[in-house]
Amino acid sequence: MAAEIRLSELAAGKAAVIRSFPKSGSGFLRLREMGLLPGTTVTLVRVAPLGDPIEIKLRGYLLTLRKSEAEHIGVEPAP
Amino acid sequence: MKSESTAPVFAIVGNPNCGKSTLFNALTGLKQKVGNYPGVTVEKKQGTAYSQHGLPLTVIDLPGAYSLAARSPDEAVTRDVLLGRRADTPTPDRIICLVDATNLERNLYLVHQVMDLGRPVILALNMMDLVEASGMTIRIGRLQTALGIPVIPCEAVNGKGLIELKLAMSRTDLPLPRHAWDVPGAIAAAVAELQASLALNDGKSPLSARAEALLLLTDQDSIRVAGSTPLSARTAEILATWKKRWEAEGMDWAGTLVNSRYEAIGRLAAEVVQPGAASGPTVSDRIDSVVTHPLWGWLVLGVVMTLIFVSIFTLAEYPMDWIGNGVSALAGWVKGALAPGDLRDLLTDGAIQGVGTIVTFLPQILILFFFIGLLENTGYMARAAFIMDRMMSRVGLNGRSFIPLLSSYACAIPGIMATRTIEDPKDRLTTILVAPLMSCSARLPVYLLMIAAMMPGNLVPLATKVGLMLFMYAIGTFGAFGFAWLFKRTLLKGAPPLMIMELPPYRLPGLKDVAMHMVQRAGLFLKRAGTVILGISIILWFLSTYPKSPATATQTQQVEHSFAGRAGHAIEPLIKPIGFDWRIGIGLISSFAAREVFVSSTAVVFSVENFDATNDHADIAPLRVALRHARWPDGRALFTPLVCLTLMIYYVFAMQCMSTIAVVRRETNSWRWPIFQTLYMTGAAWIFSFIIYQVGTAIGF
Numbered sequence: 001m002a003a004e005i006r007l008s009e010l011a012a013g014k015a016a017v018i019r020s021f022p023k024s025g026s027g028f029l030r031l032r033e034m035g036l037l038p039g040t041t042v043t044l045v046r047v048a049p050l051g052d053p054i055e056i057k058l059r060g061y062l063l064t065l066r067k068s069e070a071e072h073i074g075v076e077p078a079p
Numbered sequence: 080m081k082s083e084s085t086a087p088v089f090a091i092v093g094n095p096n097c098g099k100s101t102l103f104n105a106l107t108g109l110k111q112k113v114g115n116y117p118g119v120t121v122e123k124k125q126g127t128a129y130s131q132h133g134l135p136l137t138v139i140d141l142p143g144a145y146s147l148a149a150r151s152p153d154e155a156v157t158r159d160v161l162l163g164r165r166a167d168t169p170t171p172d173r174i175i176c177l178v179d180a181t182n183l184e185r186n187l188y189l190v191h192q193v194m195d196l197g198r199p200v201i202l203a204l205n206m207m208d209l210v211e212a213s214g215m216t217i218r219i220g221r222l223q224t225a226l227g228i229p230v231i232p233c234e235a236v237n238g239k240g241l242i243e244l245k246l247a248m249s250r251t252d253l254p255l256p257r258h259a260w261d262v263p264g265a266i267a268a269a270v271a272e273l274q275a276s277l278a279l280n281d282g283k284s285p286l287s288a289r290a291e292a293l294l295l296l297t298d299q300d301s302i303r304v305a306g307s308t309p310l311s312a313r314t315a316e317i318l319a320t321w322k323k324r325w326e327a328e329g330m331d332w333a334g335t336l337v338n339s340r341y342e343a344i345g346r347l348a349a350e351v352v353q354p355g356a357a358s359g360p361t362v363s364d365r366i367d368s369v370v371t372h373p374l375w376g377w378l379v380l381g382v383v384m385t386l387i388f389v390s391i392f393t394l395a396e397y398p399m400d401w402i403g404n405g406v407s408a409l410a411g412w413v414k415g416a417l418a419p420g421d422l423r424d425l426l427t428d429g430a431i432q433g434v435g436t437i438v439t440f441l442p443q444i445l446i447l448f449f450f451i452g453l454l455e456n457t458g459y460m461a462r463a464a465f466i467m468d469r470m471m472s473r474v475g476l477n478g479r480s481f482i483p484l485l486s487s488y489a490c491a492i493p494g495i496m497a498t499r500t501i502e503d504p505k506d507r508l509t510t511i512l513v514a515p516l517m518s519c520s521a522r523l524p525v526y527l528l529m530i531a532a533m534m535p536g537n538l539v540p541l542a543t544k545v546g547l548m549l550f551m552y553a554i555g556t557f558g559a560f561g562f563a564w565l566f567k568r569t570l571l572k573g574a575p576p577l578m579i580m581e582l583p584p585y586r587l588p589g590l591k592d593v594a595m596h597m598v599q600r601a602g603l604f605l606k607r608a609g610t611v612i613l614g615i616s617i618i619l620w621f622l623s624t625y626p627k628s629p630a631t632a633t634q635t636q637q638v639e640h641s642f643a644g645r646a647g648h649a650i651e652p653l654i655k656p657i658g659f660d661w662r663i664g665i666g667l668i669s670s671f672a673a674r675e676v677f678v679s680s681t682a683v684v685f686s687v688e689n690f691d692a693t694n695d696h697a698d699i700a701p702l703r704v705a706l707r708h709a710r711w712p713d714g715r716a717l718f719t720p721l722v723c724l725t726l727m728i729y730y731v732f733a734m735q736c737m738s739t740i741a742v743v744r745r746e747t748n749s750w751r752w753p754i755f756q757t758l759y760m761t762g763a764a765w766i767f768s769f770i771i772y773q774v775g776t777a778i779g780f
Contacts, residue, residue, distance in 0.1 A: 023331040027577040029297060032337040033146040034579065035185045049373040050469035053478075053578045061182045062582035064465050066472075069577065 005077065008054065008070035010044040017041050020074035027069055035059045042075070086127070086135045089248060090160065090171035092193055094186050095143030096458070096583040097179040098205045100124075101592050102235040103140035106245075113599045117167050120499065120746050121156045130249035139171060145185075147192045148297040151502035158294070161196060162287060173199045173253055175244070180204040180217060180232070181584070183352055187344045191260070195293060197286025199253035200228045203244055207232045209584070214355025222351045227257030236589055263339040266296065266332050269321040273314060280311040297333045363458075363584040370462050380463055384485060387450045391443055391489045392520070398442035406435030424624065425617065433616020436673050437608070437738050440490060441601065443520060447486055447493040448597040454482065455500070456588040461580055468578050474560045475567030477501075477576040480510040484559060487517035488552070491739045492608075495746055496600060505571040509563050511746060512756050515739050516559035518552045518731060521674040525730045526551055528678050532706040533723035547727075555731045558763070604742065611741035619672050622646065634683055643668055657729065657768040658722040658776075660711060667735070674735045678702070685709055721775040725768045732764035 004019050018040045022028045035058055036042070045055040045062060053066040091106075093099045103111070107126030116123045124140040141160055142153035149155035156165070163170035176193055178186035183204075194200055202222070204210075210217060223230040229247040233240025247253070262270050273292035277283045283291055295310075295318055310318075325332045360368075369375045410427040417423040454460040460482055468478030479501045487494030494514045501507040518526075530544050567573075623643040628636055638644050647664035654664055662684045670677035685705040709717040734740070734757040743753040 021334070023334060027579055029148065029333050029337070030146070030150055030577075030579055032334060033148065033188060033297075034581075035188065035341060037338055037341055045367075046371060048469060049371065049376055049466050052469045052472070053465065055371070055465065055582060059182065059184045061185060064461075064468075064578055064580045064582060066468070066578045068575065069579075 003076075004074045006071045007042070007044075007056075007073040007075045008067040010075060010077065012044055012046050015041055015043045015078040016075035017078065018073060019076050022072045027065075028072070031065065031069070031073075034063060036063075036073070041078070086137045087172045088137045088139065088169045089128075089173050089175055090139045090141050091175045091177055092141050092157065092161065092189065093143060093177035093205075094145055094179065094189060094581075096581065097143070097177050097186060098235045099140060099143060099177050100596070101589055102175075102177055102203070102205065102233075103138065104592055104595060105235055105238055105241055107138055113603065115603075116156050116165070118748065119152050119156060120748060121153050122499070123168070128245070128248070131246055132249060134249075136248055137169070139168065144189060146189060146297075147294055152504065153499075153502075161193065162291060162294075171198070173201070173248070175201045175203055175248070177203045177205055177235075180206050180210045181213065181215070183217065184341075184344055184348050187347070188340060191340050191344060192290070192294075194226070194228075194256040195290040197255065197284070197290065200226075200256050201244070201247050201253065202226065202228055202230045203240070204230065204232045205235050207240070208234050213361070216353045216355075218351045218353070222347070225257075225347055225350065227254055229253070260340070260343045262293070263335050265330065265335055269296070269317075269332075272317055272321075276311075276314045276317050280313045293336065296336055361584070366585050367462070367582070370459070371466055376462075376466050380466065383454075383459070383463075387447075388489060390450075391446050395442040395446055399439050402439050402441065403435070406431060406438065410435070421624075425620065428624070429617045429620030430613060433620065433672060434609070434613055436616075436676060437612050440492075440521070440673075440738075441605075443490050444493050444604065445597055445601050447489050448496075448600045449593060451482065451486060451493060451497050452593040452596045453588050456586070456593055458583045458585045460500070461582050464578075464580060465582065472576075472578075474564040475576070476506055476509060476563055477503075477578050479580070480506060480563075483510055484514055484517055487514040487519060490519050490521075491515040491517065491736070492604060492742050493600075495739065495742050496604065498746070503573070503576050505567075505573040506576050508747065508752065509566045509571050511743055512566060512752070512759075513559040513563045515734060515736065515756070515760065516555050516562065516732065518555040519674075519736075521736065522551070522730055524675040524678045525670075526727055528681070528702065528706075529723040529727045531700075531703045532718050533720045551727055551731055554728065558732060562759070562763075607745040608738050608741035611744065612737055615737040616672060619643075619669060623669060635685075638665060638680075638683055653765075656772070657765060658719075658725050658772040660717055662709070663717075663726065667729075667733075670735050672737050674730060677730075677735075681706070719780070721772060721780040724775070725772045728771055729764045729768045732760055732767055734760035 005016075007016070007018075010016050018036060018038050021032070021036070021038055040058055043057040045057050047054050048064075053064045054070055055062055055064050057063075091099050091103055103124060103126065106128040110128075111124060111126030114123045115121065121142055126138050126140070128136045128138050130136055139160065141157040144154040144157040146154070147158045147161070149158045159165045160168050161171065161174070174193055174196070176190045178190060180186075190200075190202060204217065204219070207217075217232075219230050219232055229250075231240055231243050231247055233244060235241075261267075270289070270292045273295060274285075274288045277288040277291050278285055281288075281291075295314075322332075370379050410431045413427050413431065414423060417426070451460075454463070463481055464478030466478075467481040471478050471480055480498070483494045483497040483501070485494075486497055491514045494517070495511050498507045498510045498514070501510060526548055530547055533547075534544060621642070623638060623641045625642060626640065628640045632640065643665055644661075646668055647661035650664045650668075651659075651661040654660075654667070659667070663681075665684050666677045666681045669680040682702050682705075685702070706718045707716075711717055740753045740757060743756060744750055747753070
């Protein structure tokens with residue numbers, strides 16, 4: 001089992017599975033409602049030209065979120 | 080009227096970007112009413128469609144939402160209408176859930192919540208052409224059986240599936256969705272207790288009580304909007320007790336609920352969706368790799384925005400001239416048709432002239448609305464927000480504020496109306512407050528006049544003039560960002576804004592939808608701002624007309640003698656420290672209507688004969704000469720280069736636009752914010768002018 005890293009640390013183009021997710025906090029419920037749940041596979045598509053936010057692909061669509069949120073989300077990179 | 084009230088009410092519900100407006104337009108044609116939900120600035124769209132048997136059906140196009148646990152005023156309205164919490168809107172009898180079939184799982188989340196409402200639901204799968212193109216297949220029959228409701232594949236853009244949808248809408252025996260979903264055990268007891276209390280104490284019907292109970296558990300900050308009723312004390316108490324208990328146990332109740340919905344959706348999707356063979360990057364992916372590229376991205380943004388501005392300024396010129404001429408002709412006609420007198424002057428010089436000033440800007444406003452609609456419709460808007468977010472976050476805003484602010488370079492009105500896409504109310508308000516600082520096109524005539532007065536004709540290279548102009552734009556931009564930073568740190572302090580935003584696939588714009596959107600927004604602006612603009616125009620006319628001078632007086636003498644003239648004198652002590660005399664004061668007061676009025680009123684005050692104020696291309700040379708000869712009583716020149724510069728700075732910051740005030744009043748739903756905005760902008764204008772003028776004088780300019 002690969003080590004858990006932060007979603008914000010994932011390299012562009014790499015896929016990972018969400019492992020841990022903050023229970024509460026502004027915006028995290030919405031991220032869950034957008035389908036970002038433990039067990040969901042996400043791909044980091046790109047980082048914005050100025051370094052933030054990041055763009056991820058999950059469940060067949062594209063979503064942006066800031067690194068400040070992404071660093072609270074733990075992921076396990078796919079081998 | 081009777082058929083209207085007994086017609087079944089359908090609501091169209093769906094995620095943003097799923098094609099709701101297109102479907103709504105296709106269903107209702109031009110038979111639609113666009114307005115606002117009272118108390119909030121959320122667009123209300125209601126229309127009439129006809130059943131297979133020609134019976135009228137009322138259709139409400141609800142604002143796009145990802146979830147009924149609202150995070151924005153838009154979503155709060157959708158939630159409240161569906162739950163029958165709004166007195167101003169009929170509770171929908173039947174619900175059409177429109178989903179983007181290419182992205183079924185996430186779209187079904189909202190559908191899953193809606194199916195809890197206990198009302199008949201029709202599921203319309205939009206964008207089936209894209210599903211096919213991607214090689215994906217959706218087993219419609221299985222989906223229909225699993226959910227127990229009609230499922231209709233369609234392509235709203237070209238009307239495919241519309242007949243089938245209308246057929247389903249015409250059915251009188253629409254089934255209720257099958258509840259193939261059990262509330263997770265850990266929270267079932269709480270849901271049951273809340274449901275009972277909601278039915279007993281809040282007067283909810285048993286089925287909607289269940290939906291309400293489920294919603295209470297995820298509605299964290301529960302955005303309450305005007306027009307919705309609060310919870311009863313008993314229900315609120317039960318909710319608080321459960322939350323306390325779960326917190327103590329470390330239970331993640333909201334997460335449990337969302338997870339269990341997605342699990343149910345996941346099982347369903349696995350059964351009905353057959354993914355296509357993974358092909359290479361899609362067209363959208365390829366466009367994105369250019370549009371969000373660290374180098375090309377900026378280039379594309381620059382080119383897109385330049386194109387928009389060039390077309391606003393070139394395309395708008397002709398209709399603006401026509402409207403200007405039309406207004407003059409109308410005023411002339413009224414002058415000829417009515418007997419001379421105050422009433423005639425009130426109509427021509429007050430109402431027609433005043434409203435005409437604003438209407439002249441309508442072509443610009445329309446074109447800007449068109450482009451904003453186009454950017455939204457194609458999906459580019461979200462990309463611009465994505466690449467600009469980092470920069471906007473420096474001042475505490477997010478990328479969504481970028482387009483509204485940029486649009487304000489042409490005109491603050493469409494910019495301010497475009498802030499509706501900003502979810503966070505505080506971010507939105509901040510954007511509204513600073514948008515008029517971006518130098519709009521109405522400031523151009525003032526800048527041009529001052530630059531002309533400052534730098535005599537051919538002695539100064541063109542580059543200096545252009546440089547000075549750009550400098551004004553830069554100051555306005557820095558001002559806007561500076562004040563945004565200030566407001567986000569003080570007055571409108573809040574949690575750091577999030578940037579949770581979907582990047583929808585690129586689509587070819589539906590020109591019909593964009594055009595309709597443009598006309599509707601412009602109509603809203605005229606309707607809403609009209610009365611305020613008319614009122615202020617008449618007041619300004621009154622101030623410059625009364626008390627009357629003898630008939631022999633020249634126009635200049637009349638103005639001096641009027642209330643406006645006296646007000647100019649009265650404010651002279653206030654504006655003398657920034658180098659302005661009472662005559663400039665009159666210009667400031669009269670250009671409160673709109674900034675470019677400064678040019679024509681200055682022409683009157685400095686007695687320039689035959690100055691055609693209605694013509695944008697009027698030769699300003701005689702006015703320039705008059706200004707150069709204007710003197711203080713002690714013989715000093717009035718329009719020194721320093722005063723010209725100060726006046727330009729003043730116009731960068733001062734709130735001199737009644738249309739903006741009217742629109743801000745409508746968009747914020749109170750007079751508080753437009754008044755605050757006027758005070759802070761004009762206050763800042765005075766302070767900066769004071770610094771420039773005093774420092775300039777001290778160092779010998």
